[in-house]
Amino acid sequence: MNVLLLSTYELGHQPFGLASPAAFLTDAGADVHCLDLAVDAFDKTAIRAAELIAIYVPMHTATRLAGMAVPRIRSINPSAHLCFYGLYAPLNEVYLRTELGGGTILGGEFESGLVNLYKFLSVNGSVVDMPQSDPIISLAKQEFHLPRRDGLAELSRYAYVDMGQNVRRVVGYTEASRGCKHLCRHCPVVPVYDGKFRIVPPRLVIDDIRQQVECGAEHITFGDPDFFNGIGHAIPVVEALHEEFPELTYDATIKVEHLLKYADHIDILVRTGCLFVTTAVESVDDRVLNILDKGHTRDDFVQVIELARRANLTISPTFIPFLPWSSREGYLELLQLLVHQGMVDYVAPVQLTIRLLIPEGSRLLAVEEMQKQLGKFDAAALSYQWSYPDPAMDALHDQVSKAAEAGEAEGATRRQIFVELWRLAHAACGLNPTSLDLPVALDGSDHKPCLSEPWYCCAEPTAKQIAEF
Numbered sequence: 001m002n003v004l005l006l007s008t009y010e011l012g013h014q015p016f017g018l019a020s021p022a023a024f025l026t027d028a029g030a031d032v033h034c035l036d037l038a039v040d041a042f043d044k045t046a047i048r049a050a051e052l053i054a055i056y057v058p059m060h061t062a063t064r065l066a067g068m069a070v071p072r073i074r075s076i077n078p079s080a081h082l083c084f085y086g087l088y089a090p091l092n093e094v095y096l097r098t099e100l101g102g103g104t105i106l107g108g109e110f111e112s113g114l115v116n117l118y119k120f121l122s123v124n125g126s127v128v129d130m131p132q133s134d135p136i137i138s139l140a141k142q143e144f145h146l147p148r149r150d151g152l153a154e155l156s157r158y159a160y161v162d163m164g165q166n167v168r169r170v171v172g173y174t175e176a177s178r179g180c181k182h183l184c185r186h187c188p189v190v191p192v193y194d195g196k197f198r199i200v201p202p203r204l205v206i207d208d209i210r211q212q213v214e215c216g217a218e219h220i221t222f223g224d225p226d227f228f229n230g231i232g233h234a235i236p237v238v239e240a241l242h243e244e245f246p247e248l249t250y251d252a253t254i255k256v257e258h259l260l261k262y263a264d265h266i267d268i269l270v271r272t273g274c275l276f277v278t279t280a281v282e283s284v285d286d287r288v289l290n291i292l293d294k295g296h297t298r299d300d301f302v303q304v305i306e307l308a309r310r311a312n313l314t315i316s317p318t319f320i321p322f323l324p325w326s327s328r329e330g331y332l333e334l335l336q337l338l339v340h341q342g343m344v345d346y347v348a349p350v351q352l353t354i355r356l357l358i359p360e361g362s363r364l365l366a367v368e369e370m371q372k373q374l375g376k377f378d379a380a381a382l383s384y385q386w387s388y389p390d391p392a393m394d395a396l397h398d399q400v401s402k403a404a405e406a407g408e409a410e411g412a413t414r415r416q417i418f419v420e421l422w423r424l425a426h427a428a429c430g431l432n433p434t435s436l437d438l439p440v441a442l443d444g445s446d447h448k449p450c451l452s453e454p455w456y457c458c459a460e461p462t463a464k465q466i467a468e469f
Contacts, residue, residue: 001122003030004050004080006073008037008065010058012159012453013173013221017056017086019147024111026148030118034151037069039158047076051126054083054114057096059188060357063088063382070100081126083117085110087192088382090136091359095379103129107137107192109178111145137192139179144200147174147208155212161219161249161275164447169249171451172217174208176200176237180225182255183363185293186282186320189225191361197225199233206240213245219275220250221451227252231262242272249275251316251451256281256296259304266311275449276314279304284337288325291369298337305341314448316346322355322397324373324386331396332425335418345446348454349404349417355397358384396428413447 003025007015018034025032033046047053053073057063066084073082083104084096090107097105106113113134120133161169179197180189209220220241227234234252241248252269254277259266269277283289284298301317308315321331335352338344359382364370375385388394400421407417426432 001030001052001118002050003032003052003054003118004035004046005032005054005056006035006037006069007056007062008069009062010036010038010056010173012038012451013171013223014149014152014155014158015056016147016173016175016223017058019149019152020145021054021085021111021114022151023145023148024115025118027145028115028118029122032148032151036153037065039153042072044076047073047080050077050080052083052118052121053077053080054085054117056086057084057088057092058086059088060359060382062086063092067095067100067380074101079126081117081121081130083114085114087188088359090192091188091361092379092382093136094360095382099379104132104134105136106134108139109142109198110138112140112142113138139193139196139198141198144204146204146211149211149215155216159451159453161251161449162447162452163449168452169218170216171219171221172209172212172215173221173223174205174212175223176202176205176227176234177224177230179229181229182226182295183293184280184295185291185363185367186356186358187225188359188362190363191359197229199230202233202237202240205237206244209241209248210244213248218248220248222250222252224253226255226258228254228258228262228265231258231265235265235268238269238272238274246273249273251276251278253278253280255279256294256300256304259307260296260300263307266307266313270311270313274313276316277308278316278318281317282320283323284334285325285330288323291325291364291367293363302337302341305343314346315343316348316448316450317343317351318354319347319351320354320356321352322393324356324388325369326388326393327390328392328396328425328428332429335422335425338418339422344418345414345448347414347418348450349407349414349421350454352418352421353397353401353404356386357382358386392428396424399424399428 005018007018015036022032035043055066057066081103082101084102085106089105093105096102104117116134155170160171177197177199179193183190183195250273256279281301286297358364373386377384403420404417
């Protein structure tokens with residue numbers, strides 16, 4: 001039976017969400033074809049031949065792009081059974097079923113569910129509509145397989161690490177764990193995993209990295225929601241990684257509170273080749289951080305900056321500056337903090353333009369402060385609508401978003417884009433932008449190692465992505 005695994009976008013990485021189920025399904029006897037629309041052409045032959053088409057939706061952007069792809073897929077192959085799997089599948093079950101025609105929805109540990117679906121269809125034939133037997137969300141422990149990557153595009157076609165001075169490193173991607181122990185109210189992982197996480201056996205993690213190194217990887221991104229959820233698992237993995245591949249670098253995502261709690265492990269990260277750590281700061285307003293239940297404060301973030309600086313570890317903070325409780329003055333305060341802490345070069349401009357998205361199942365829905373601003377659920381937008389008490393925030397968000405996107409398109413440096421956002425923020429606060437005393441710290445440029453595809457999990461597709469798609 002022909003199975004097509006399809007991805008629309010996975011943060012510029014070769015999709016682990018195709019490679020892992022490809023191994024499970026192949027071992028079960030399926031004839032698997034992988035199609036990544038982020039880099040591959042729209043393969044009509046593969047789509048037409050498939051009896052099961054499973055679309056990977058790990059994040060908001062990927063799901064929005066999937067919504068654009070499905071009508072075209074259905075025009076080519078109306079009879080294949082359509083499955084959506086990944087983090088955003090159960091969060092958007094109604095939309096995926098009613099608007100896109102999804103017959104099966106799988107979230108959490110989805111590989112075993114895909115195998116069960118394949119076995120059913122291989123016996124009963126391609127069935128567009130049928131009752132779903134597997135749970136929509138499965139957190140059952142499963143025996144992981146070595147991801148199968150031979151059907152995917154070459155790593156060199158994906159995002160790379162920009163080292164500056166035209167030096168690039170080819171990037172591979174793997175996951176050492178899934179889910180998260182924490183319950184941050186805005187996080188889309190929480191409604192699916194509900195504080196649980198699963199570890200991948202270290203041997204498989206290293207084996208997967210090895211096969212990517214053999215295909216040219218010079219750097220590895222660990223895609224775990226939080227690499228230090230299981231620090232007793234993570235540290236042996238990077239120690240083994242460094243022992244076998246001493247020249248290989250890597251990056252990981254780690255919470256602010258974990259960087260503080262395990263501060264004595266930061267030197268181990270640096271010694272084993274960690275090039276940078278992404279950390280979800282989200283806000284520098286303690287009231288907002290408390291509403292989001294982030295588990296850290298503004299001062300904690302400042303402390304992490306100093307810890308990382310002493311250890312010579314690059315920190316790449318992420319933010320959601322535009323929330324229902326944000327103000328123009330608060331946005332300016334965020335920019336001022338980045339300047340005073342010498343962090344302008346560490347922040348991707350897109351991180352200063354993100355507007356909160358609230359999916360179905362979000363823990364924010366139960367928060368009184370959120371209910372005051374909450375509107376109806378917009379299925380097509382995959383988010384609840386909400387409004388600012390200050391209407392001028394909409395205008396500021398529009399201005400900084402356009403400025404950041406234009407700057408990126410023109411090849412401007414992070415500092416150059418930041419100066420424009422700085423000007424817009426001051427103007428929004430009633431300060432004369434023509435007479436700004438821009439900080440001396442914003443002169444010139446100091447490039448920090450970063451991925452060519454900025455990290456973000458909850459943002460609208462850009463105009464460029466939509467046009468290319």
